[in-house]
Amino acid sequence: MKIALIPGDGIGPDIIDQAVKVLDAISRKYNVKFSFEEVLMGGVAIDKTGVPLPEETMDICKNSDAVLLGAVGGDEWDNLPGHLRPEAGLLGLRKGLGAFANLRPAILFPQLKNASTLKPEVLGDGLDIMVIRELTGGLYFGEKGREGEGTEERAWDTLPYTYSEIERIARVGFELAMKRKKKLMSVDKANILESSRLWREVVTKIAKDYEEVTLSHMYVDNAAMQLIRNPKQFDVIVTENMFGDILSDEASMLTGSLGMLPSASLGKGTPGIYEPIHGSAPQIAGQDKANPIAMIMSVAMMLRHSFDMEQGALAIERAVSKVLDKGYRTGDIMEDGKELIGTNKMGDLIVAEI
Ligand code: NAD
Numbered sequence: 001m002k003i004a005l006i007p008g009d010g011i012g013p014d015i016i017d018q019a020v021k022v023l024d025a026i027s028r029k030y031n032v033k034f035s036f037e038e039v040l041m042g043g044v045a046i047d048k049t050g051v052p053l054p055e056e057t058m059d060i061c062k063n064s065d066a067v068l069l070g071a072v073g074g075d076e077w078d079n080l081p082g083h084l085r086p087e088a089g090l091l092g093l094r095k096g097l098g099a100f101a102n103l104r105p106a107i108l109f110p111q112l113k114n115a116s117t118l119k120p121e122v123l124g125d126g127l128d129i130m131v132i133r134e135l136t137g138g139l140y141f142g143e144k145g146r147e148g149e150g151t152e153e154r155a156w157d158t159l160p161y162t163y164s165e166i167e168r169i170a171r172v173g174f175e176l177a178m179k180r181k182k183k184l185m186s187v188d189k190a191n192i193l194e195s196s197r198l199w200r201e202v203v204t205k206i207a208k209d210y211e212e213v214t215l216s217h218m219y220v221d222n223a224a225m226q227l228i229r230n231p232k233q234f235d236v237i238v239t240e241n242m243f244g245d246i247l248s249d250e251a252s253m254l255t256g257s258l259g260m261l262p263s264a265s266l267g268k269g270t271p272g273i274y275e276p277i278h279g280s281a282p283q284i285a286g287q288d289k290a291n292p293i294a295m296i297m298s299v300a301m302m303l304r305h306s307f308d309m310e311q312g313a314l315a316i317e318r319a320v321s322k323v324l325d326k327g328y329r330t331g332d333i334m335e336d337g338k339e340l341i342g343t344n345k346m347g348d349l350i351v352a353e354i
Contacts, residue, residue, distance in 0.1 A: 001307055004064040004271070005036050006057070006093075009043040009086065010280025011290035011343075012070025018292035018347030019068055019299050025354040026303065026312045037064065041093065042072025042086035042280075052089030058096050061271060066306040067097070069275035070295065074282045094135065098267035100165070101172040102133040102244065103301070104277060105262065106231075106251035111324040112333055115256035122231065123254075129234045130176060131251050133244025134169040135265060137161050138195075140241050159195045161240070166202040168268065173203075173238030174210040180235055182213050187223045187239035187247065199240065220247070227251055252277055259291030259332040262298035264305055272306045274298040284331075288342035291330035293320055296350055319353035 005020070007013040023034050039057040046052050052072070061067045072086040082088065093099075108127035113120055142158035170186070177184040186203045188196035200217055207215045218226065220243045226233065227250055239247060252261050258278045265273040276294030284290055296316060304313035323346070329338040330346055341349070 001032070001034050001066070002064045003034055003036050003302075004057075004061045004067045005038045006041045006061075006067065006069040006072075007038065007044075008041055008070040008072040008280065009074045010071055010282040010285040012042075012072065012280055014070075014286065014288070014290045014343050015276065015292040015295035016068065016070045018343060018350075019295050021347050021351050022296050022299050022316060022354065025351045026299075026309075026315065029315065029354060030309070030312055032307075032309070032312075041069070041089045043074050043077045045089060046077055046080070046084065046086065052084060052086050053092040053096075058093070061093065061097065064271050066271050066302050067093070067273045068295075068298065068302065069093075069273055071276065071278065071280040073280045093273060094265050097265075097270045097273060098136075099265035099270070099273055100134065100136045100268075101169055101266045102135045102248070103172075103176070103264040103266065103305070104131045104133065104248040104252060105129065105297075105301075106131065106248075106255055107261065107297075108255040109260070109321060109324055111321070112255070112257055112260070114335060115333060116254055117256060118228070118231070118254060122229075124232055127231055127254060129231060129251050129254075130180065130236045131244060131248040132169065132173050132176065132236065132238040133248055134161075134165070134239070134241050135244075136241075137165045138241035140245075159193065159240070159242075161195050161198060163198070163202055166199050167206055169238060170203045170206045172266070173236055174206065174213050177213045177236045178210065183235040184213050184215050185223070185234055185237045186215065186217050187220050187237055187243055188217065189220050189243075190217070191219060196240075203238070223247060224250060227254065257291075257333050258294070259330065260293050260297065262294050262301050264298070264301045266305060272302065274302040274306075288344055289331055290343045291332050292343050292347050293330075293350075296320060296347070315354050316350070319350045322353045323349045 300316040303309040
């Protein structure tokens with residue numbers, strides 16, 4: 001299996017190294033072969049080639065089976081025009097690979113309960129919610145404009161969705177629900193928005209193909225409240241681009257540890273992109289301080305969603321949990337009585353458990 005590696009900027013290279021170690025361990029354990037090709041994107045690509053997403057990078061990613069991405073960005077590139085900033089590379093990559101489904105699990109390991117701002121009784125034995133955000137349509141891509149002057153000046157954004165755009169993301173939701181607890185929550189604002197009414201109609205229609213899945217609907221304002229009040233009622237959530245942007249950040253912060261959370265951006269028949277949800281944390285780059293677990297959990301998602309290697313994914317997730325059980329912590333998740341370790345040691349311990 002061919003994997004394009006994009007270390008990127010800041011702590012990206014530190015954590016990508018750990019991902020490769022973990023994949024080597026999986027390769028030995030399950031007798032599968034991974035080949036890696038490292039490519040430039042983000043600030044490092046701007047410095048070396050003048051653009052955040054060189055054509056060569058896009059070509060290699062398109063011809064891979066999956067893409068593993070560290071993180072991009074940093075102060076030194078913040079004053080460049082929008083299309084030349086590191087983030088433009090990220091958006092270009094997602095667009096180029098047709099990634100329309102963004103999967104963001106919010107997983108709280110019971111060992112890290114204290115990192116959450118929620119009360120222990122609300123969290124129970126941990127959290128495991130999957131938020132699926134539609135990534136290429138809706139409010140962020142609809143027609144927008146600005147006209148007029150002075151106090152008459154007006155600006156607008158629009159929220160369009162087609163039947164087929166809703167259908168394909170709904171199917172991702174149902175398929176994932178089938179692999180989990182067979183519960184899908186579709187979030188919309190159908191009491192107000194016409195696009196949400198179409199959303200709800202289509203999702204309800206598609207549900208007929210997945211009779212085992214229990215489908216529910218919730219308005220987005222209520223969903224924002226319920227995530228805090230009783231997050232354990234959710235398993236898989238599927239929603240529009242902007243609603244998903246906000247709710248997935250809210251859900252991830254329930255876990256309180258940015259350094260732990262992976263994500264996947266998937267298209268149809270194109271390589272998936274797997275990356276931690278955190279940024280490049282430039283202030284700790286190259287100091288053996290970054291938590292590599294979000295990156296390593298992204299490798300587990302890659303095995304599960306791109307390579308159909310559920311056993312490999314579980315082996316990684318169990319290894320992470322065991323290392324936490326044994327009391328090892330990087331700085332960002334450190335607590336009294338635990339042992340502080342660096343990026344490399346965390347990678348090595350997880351490899352040893354695998
Ligand atoms: P950040 O996620 O990089 O950092 C936020 C805080 O969390 C910092 O205190 C950081 O030290 C800490 N942190 C993040 N990941 C960590 C890890 N793995 N281990 C330990 N601590 C960790 O967000 P930011 O500071 O807002 O952004 C820094 C840069 O990253 C910016 O240039 C931003 O544009 C970029 N960024 C990139 C992505 C991406 O590549 N997908 C996402 C978000 C931000």
